[in-house]
Amino acid sequence: MALALFDLDNTLLSGDSDYAWGQFLVATGAVDGARYEEANTRYYADYKAGTLDIMEFLAFALEPLRRLPRSQLLAWRARFIEECVQPMVKPWVAPLLEHYRAQGATLALVTATNDFVTAPIAELIGIPYLIATVAEERDGQFTGRPEGVPCFQGGKVTRVRAWMAEYGLSFDDSVFYSDSHNDLPLLEAVSRPIAVDPDPVLLDTAKERGWEILRSEPASRMHFA
Secondary structure (H helix, E strand, O other): OOEEEOOOOOOEEEEOOOHHHHHHHHHHOOOOOOHHHHHHHHHHHHHHHOOHHHHHHHHHOHHHHHHOOHHHHHHHHHHHHHHHHHHHOOHEEEEHHHHHHHHHOOEEEEEEEEEEEHHHHHHHOOOOOOEEEEEEEEEEEEEEEEOOOOOHHHHHHHHHHHHHHHHHHOOOOOEEEEEEEEHHHHHHHEEEEEEEEHHHHHHHHHHHHHOOOOOOOOOOOOOOO
């Protein structure tokens, strides 16, 4: 296997890091609690329904990075990773990644969640390459806007193709693990799509097309082909 790609939220994690980060900011008092939580929940529902306006959501999600001091953001992020993300890592993730490392595959995390949140998660999980929505910076400050194409829906394919061109890789021998119908464009692009704890739309699609379906269970009972 030359290329192993992994979605993050609700795939390798038993939850959504983007949504959880928003809830964490509410809990810390960094944002207007009731207003922010309502919007965060609404956008998450839109994402699951496949109706999310990604640019509208990013204007919301990246605004705290623009407004809050970087030192405080980094301190909160460290707490968030330890308290919220580590418990969400599914137990079979480590052996799955080791399986692909043993095959000499190139591993990459491909996520719509912005790179400020997900860079330390990729490091935590042990995936060397991160392809994520980029939080734009100017003169060392976050602008509150995304840089380039958001890594979402068809944008994931665009971003992965650009990354592959840089490293001389291709989809010829590739696998992608995802839980979401939002990732259908990338699932359709790889040679081996795998639906992980899929949402209803992806589950129906995977069954119709004969794709592999992986259900979370204790790592000791998992088999990785």
